[in-house]
Amino acid sequence: MNFLEKWILPPTCVVSGESAERFDLSSALLQTLKQPDAVCPVCCEPSLKQGGEKNLCGACLTTPPAFCQTQVGFYFEGVLTQLVYGLKYHQKLEYARLLAEMTVESFDVTGVQVLVPVPLHPLRRRDRGYNQAELIAKELGKRLAIPVLSNGILRIKNTPSQTHLNAKQRRKNLVNSFEIKTDALAEFSHIALVDDVITTGATMQVLAECLQKETGIEKIQAWAIAKTE
Numbered sequence: 017m018n019f020l021e022k023w024i025l026p027p028t029c030v031v032s033g034e035s036a037e038r039f040d041l042s043s044a045l046l047q048t049l050k051q052p053d054a055v056c057p058v059c060c061e062p063s064l065k066q067g068g069e070k071n072l073c074g075a076c077l078t079t080p081p082a083f084c085q086t087q088v089g090f091y092f093e094g095v096l097t098q099l100v101y102g103l104k105y106h107q108k109l110e111y112a113r114l115l116a117e118m119t120v121e122s123f124d125v126t127g128v129q130v131l132v133p134v135p136l137h138p139l140r141r142r143d144r145g146y147n148q149a150e151l152i153a154k155e156l157g158k159r160l161a162i163p164v165l166s167n168g169i170l171r172i173k174n175t176p177s178q179t180h181l182n183a184k185q186r187r188k189n190l191v192n193s194f195e196i197k198t199d200a201l202a203e204f205s206h207i208a209l210v211d212d213v214i215t216t217g218a219t220m221q222v223l224a225e226c227l228q229k230e231t232g233i234e235k236i237q238a239w240a241i242a243k244t245e
């Protein structure tokens with residue numbers, strides 16, 4: 017809905033068509049949104065407070081991942097799934113703005129110098145016409161006043177769909193998938209990788225490992241609109 021339409025017509029929910037409350041969504045759908053609570057700040061998996069200062073989970077305490085923090089807006093379910101799939105598979109490009117507006121307040125941006133979208137392989141990008149993670153990163157960057165670096169990492173291996181793979185299989189699948197543009201990233205010490213959804217965290221882990229190995233970046237965060245619960 018453009019500015020003029022918004023002014024003339026009452027806002028309607030982009031999913032249900034009912035009258036919209038916030039973010040172009042009906043109040044019924046807004047109520048279904050679920051934010052992670054009591055999670056490990058590093059991996060965003062459930063971690064009950066046990067007195068530890070930062071509430072790290074056991075896995076991150078024993079085997080810390082290559083990224084230092086995971087931040088997501090919501091759990092990947094209900095209307096979030098509809099919006100992300102709409103953006104990813106049904107050319108609903110306007111959902112990138114909507115998803116960024118919904119989640120922007122969830123992110124603690126302290127120290128983050130640049131947003132780097134998780135890249136798509138050029139062939140897949142050509143088929144889809146865009147990289148949804150890049151659209152989301154740009155909408156977030158605009159609102160957070162953080163620059164976006166779209167060509168800092170290239171995807172050089174067209175990995176098959178990861179949907180039915182577990183974390184270990186996903187990592188194997190991703191080996192040698194990325195090329196890091198070290199010159200483009202040389203000036204940064206603290207970055208956030210941005211994706212639409214984090215499922216097992218394998219993509220973020222492999223990417224962060226490559227960045228650690230090939231650049232001087234000290235802090236790598238993993239950001240996404242949503243995460244599977």
Ligand SMILES: [Zn+2]
Binds near residue numbers: 061
């Ligand atoms: Zn953890």
